[in-house]
Amino acid sequence: MGRLWRVAKWVLATLAVLIVALVVFVEVRGRRRFEVAMPAIRASADPAVIARGEFLVQGPAHCSGCHAASLAAFRAMRPGGALVPQGGVQWDLPFGHFRSANLTADRATGLGAWTDGEIARAVRHGVGRDGHLLPFMALSVGRFSDADLTAIVSYLRTLAPVTNPLPPESPNVLGHALIAFALGPTHQDAPLAAVEPGPTAAYGAYLTEVAVCVGCHSPTDASFRTVEPRFSGGDPEPTDDDPSLEYAPPNLTRGGVLSTFNEDGFIARMRAGRRFADSHMAWENFARMSDDDLRAIWRYLQTVPVSHRVTGPIRRTRGWKP
Ligand code: HEC
Ligand code: HEC
Numbered sequence: 001m002g003r004l005w006r007v008a009k010w011v012l013a014t015l016a017v018l019i020v021a022l023v024v025f026v027e028v029r030g031r032r033r034f035e036v037a038m039p040a041i042r043a044s045a046d047p048a049v050i051a052r053g054e055f056l057v058q059g060p061a062h063c064s065g066c067h068a069a070s071l072a073a074f075r076a077m078r079p080g081g082a083l084v085p086q087g088g089v090q091w092d093l094p095f096g097h098f099r100s101a102n103l104t105a106d107r108a109t110g111l112g113a114w115t116d117g118e119i120a121r122a123v124r125h126g127v128g129r130d131g132h133l134l135p136f137m138a139l140s141v142g143r144f145s146d147a148d149l150t151a152i153v154s155y156l157r158t159l160a161p162v163t164n165p166l167p168p169e170s171p172n173v174l175g176h177a178l179i180a181f182a183l184g185p186t187h188q189d190a191p192l193a194a195v196e197p198g199p200t201a202a203y204g205a206y207l208t209e210v211a212v213c214v215g216c217h218s219p220t221d222a223s224f225r226t227v228e229p230r231f232s233g234g235d236p237e238p239t240d241d242d243p244s245l246e247y248a249p250p251n252l253t254r255g256g257v258l259s260t261f262n263e264d265g266f267i268a269r270m271r272a273g274r275r276f277a278d279s280h281m282a283w284e285n286f287a288r289m290s291d292d293d294l295r296a297i298w299r300y301l302q303t304v305p306v307s308h309r310v311t312g313p314i315r316r317t318r319g320w321k322p
Contacts, residue, residue: 053151069088069164080287086102094174095178105158108165123137124144125185133183144191199299203293207300214231217251233311242278
C-alpha cells in the first residue's frame with residue numbers, strides 16, 4: 001500500500017507539472033506576435049475608388065454590421081442601409097470577451113494613427129498593429145483583390161472621426177489555446193484577381209469570397225478552414241438570444257436550398273432581410289448588392305458541383321441530430 005501511494009504521488013506530481021507547463025505554453029503562445037508583411041496598399045482620393053470601398057464595407061464585405069456601435073444598432077439597420085463603423089458590438093464567449101473596433105479616423109480610439117499598410121494587413125491577414133492576432137478578423141473576413149482592398153482602406157480614411165474608447169479584448173485560456181493551436185494569419189496566398197462587375201458567374205464567384213458566403217455555408221476543418229464539398233452547408237452556429245437553439249447555414253448548391261428558388265426569387269429573398277433576429281448572416285448589408293450582383297451570385301451557384309448533403313432545419317435545438 002505504501003509503495004502504491006508513493007508511485008501514485010509521483011504520477012500526480014508529474015501530471016500537475018505537465019498541466020502547469022501546458023497552461024504556461026498556451027498563455028505564451030496564445031499571445032505571440034506574427035511577422036506578416038503589410039500589403040503594398042495606398043489609400044486613394046479618387047471618388048470612384050472611395051465609392052467602391054463604401055459599397056464593400058456597407059454591403060457584401062459586411063464590415064459595418066460587425067463594427068456597429070452595438071448589437072442593438074446592428075439590429076436596427078434596415079436592409080440595404082448603412083452604419084458608422086464606430087465599433088462596440090460585444091461577444092462574451094467561452095473563449096473570453098471580444099468587441100469590434102472603431103474604424104473611424106479618430107486618432108486616439110480609431111484608425112486615425114494607423115498607416116494604410118497596417119489597416120490593409122488587419123483586413124487581409126487578421127494581424128493587428130503590434131503583430132497580435134485579431135481572432136474575429138482572422139476568422140470572418142473575406143478575400144479581396146488588391147484593387148478592392150485599396151477601395152476599402154480609401155473609404156475608411158474618409159470616415160469622420162468618432163471618439164469611442166472601447167475596453168481591450170480579453171481572450172481567456174481557452175481563447176489563447178485557440179490562437180496557440182488552431183488560428184493564425186489568413187489569406188497569405190496570392191490575393192484574388194480583380195473581376196469586372198457584372199451579372200456573370202465569374203463575378204459571382206468573386207463576391208462569394210468577398211461576402212464569405214462560402215465560409216459560412218461550407219463545412220470546415222479543425223482550423224476553421226473551408227473544406228469540400230464547398231457550399232454544401234456550414235457548421236451550426238450558436239444563437240445570441242437563446243442558448244438552447246442553433247442555426248444551420250443551409251446547403252447553397254442545387255442539391256440544397258437553392259432548388260427552392262428561381263433567379264428572381266433568389267434576388268427577392270436576398271433583398272427581403274432576415275427572418276430571424278439573431279442569425280449571424282448580415283442580411284441588411286447583403287441587401288445593398290445590386291440586382292446584377294445578386295444575379296452574378298445566383299449564376300455562380302448554378303455552376304457549383306451539386307451536393308445532396310442534408311443540413312437539417314435552419315433553426316433548431318442545439319446539438320440537433322438527424
Ligand atoms: C464578424 C465580425 C467582423 C467582421 C465581419 C469584420 N470585423 Fe473587423 N473586427 C472585428 C472584431 C471583433 C475586431 C477586434 C479584433 C478581433 O477580435 O479580431 C475587429 C478589428 C478590426 C480592425 C483592427 C482595429 C483595431 O483597433 O484593432 C480593423 C482595421 C477592422 N476590424 C476592419 C474591418 C473591415 C474593413 C472589415 C470588412 C472588410 C471588417 N473589419 C469586418 C469584427 C469584425
Ligand atoms: C456569418 C455567416 C453567414 C454568411 C457570411 C452568409 N450566410 Fe447565408 N445563412 C447563414 C445562416 C446562419 C443561415 C440560416 C439563418 C437565416 O436564414 O438567417 C443562412 C441562410 C441563408 C439562406 C437561406 C435563407 C432562407 O430563408 O431560406 C440563403 C439563400 C443564404 N443564406 C445565402 C447566403 C449568401 C448568398 C451569402 C453571401 C452573400 C451568405 N448566405 C452569407 C449564415 C451566413
